[in-house]
Amino acid sequence: MKFTLTQALALIGASALSGSAEPAKRPAPGARPYGLVIHGGAGVIVRKEMTAQTEAAYRDKLAQARDAGYAVLERGGSATDAVVAAVRVMEDSPLFNAGYGAVLDSDGVCELDAAIMDGRTLGAGAVAGVQTVKNPILLAKAIMERSPHVMLAGPGAERFAKEAGLEIVPNSYFRTERRMRELERARQQERQAPGVGQAADGTPPGEDRKWGTVGCVALDRDGNLAAGTSTGGMTNKKFGRVGDSPIIGAGTYANNATCAVSCTGHGEFFMRGVVGHDISARMEYGALPLAEAAARTLAKLGDAGGTGGLVAIGRDGAVAMPFNTPGMYRALRISTGESLVRLFGDER
């Protein structure tokens, strides 16, 4: 699944353009807006491959996650807490590749990554490769708030989670029938065409080639920003691969001076592009507005052959949710009245 932006646009037609070009939402001058944007992954999310029932399930769960985060903001809670509330709903749903229902690695195990960043303090917490922590986003928050570190990995991170009193579950908790079928299919494809599936370009041969990640960016009533991301990585992944989600500056970044960003897509490209920080830097050093900064960063990623999308919110309440895939699960709610739930690229 390597192609240039031009090829990608040709592949997906106008839908990606409308996705990429979704206009920034700006609050009325004078108001102090608050709100949030969430995503549940980007990829080949198209109407003709989805039953009405599945579509409704995604819309309902996205709305539920968004509203859980918005409720925190509405009652004066922090952007960080809103991000956790929204991400947690998606981690607990089997629809998304995060927490319960995460994809399986080549050993048939769920390995989870997550990160959170507080734009006010630039504090951050990240976790890579945990197998027994029910809600990785809660572990990321605990690392940020209760450890001197930013990133913990593997069994050490799980020891920290236990000491922090987080809920521990057996790895089988995360495993669903759907993901077991996907792994079986990926293994078959690998046997039939070794070196093709994941080995060639890192693309997981999942049923819809969707990049599974969930994330949220929020702006609270006090004007503080936060971003959080959680994922199970790639189906049939090997060798302890870590993607962009837990990398501060890549898949997850927040800075009160600029914006908060959470990404989803072919993680290797987002890591090399340092996408979250790149958008922030275009605003801070290049004086670009959020929507243009996000569009330029994503265009550069696309030119390099990367696919995916992101959600971002600025300190002024402007939002962006560009993607260069056919679709991206996304939803937002802003105090000035905007509210939407979208799946496909051709939805305005």
Add this chain to the structure above:
Amino acid sequence: MKFTLTQALALIGASALSGSAEPAKRPAPGARPYGLVIHGGAGVIVRKEMTAQTEAAYRDKLAQARDAGYAVLERGGSATDAVVAAVRVMEDSPLFNAGYGAVLDSDGVCELDAAIMDGRTLGAGAVAGVQTVKNPILLAKAIMERSPHVMLAGPGAERFAKEAGLEIVPNSYFRTERRMRELERARQQERQAPGVGQAADGTPPGEDRKWGTVGCVALDRDGNLAAGTSTGGMTNKKFGRVGDSPIIGAGTYANNATCAVSCTGHGEFFMRGVVGHDISARMEYGALPLAEAAARTLAKLGDAGGTGGLVAIGRDGAVAMPFNTPGMYRALRISTGESLVRLFGDER
């Protein structure tokens, strides 16, 4: 060891200023310069705490590492290969906290991190938490060149290293008497003042509170940039902590459009500051020259309470090696004639 930049400057006197303000070296116009800069860690590196013999050993090894990398460039080799050659010499020396002679974690084990980035392709490879790979920088390079991934962690990364044919050693290979004494001292301090040592601010209570990391940035005859970093992390570290060294954009970053950067210091601050990419972004979007971009990024890190330093080289051969600690092991050699080996902050 938390203090503001102002406090840090007061603590270390004029030496830090001279360190931070080392002028950019610029080649003569018209020439196509090539060269490299290396570091072997920053921290409380001061004359009065070092015997003449130890000082000479550091100077010799820094010169050897630098010259190993420079020889690659001189014969037309790539910046990437030069970085590997220089870093490898330091990994193989017990003087530095990387490879052989790395610090021990709380379990008495050496856990190694490394990363490399190619500024021409923006390809990158990173590894976190390996215990048996003799030269982690070689593993980072193998990940960049021979896997579809950017970052591998833990036992999975070691499986990849074996399949890639890299040299595997028992963990005891890395362990030295000096590091065992340091761990014992750290444990004693922790028992005497629980919650102080590492727990309070993440500072390892090592003998000289030095941040051990090695790194190299290079510009080759073809005008390509590369950066590499390797470390054993923090003495007595717990919970699978990952620092900034293997984080693309934080401790390691290279981009032919701007510069190559390798950092050393209190990793958590470098991760939150996304330091490598921040310097690059100030050049790309803010049109700053390398030295000023590096100085501003380090000043911001210092204001947040972070300590450490970095080496950087631009596409034009300009270099910067600022630090806000009393000293930083560093050396450089540029085809236009500049050549130096420095340890302390008061050396010009």
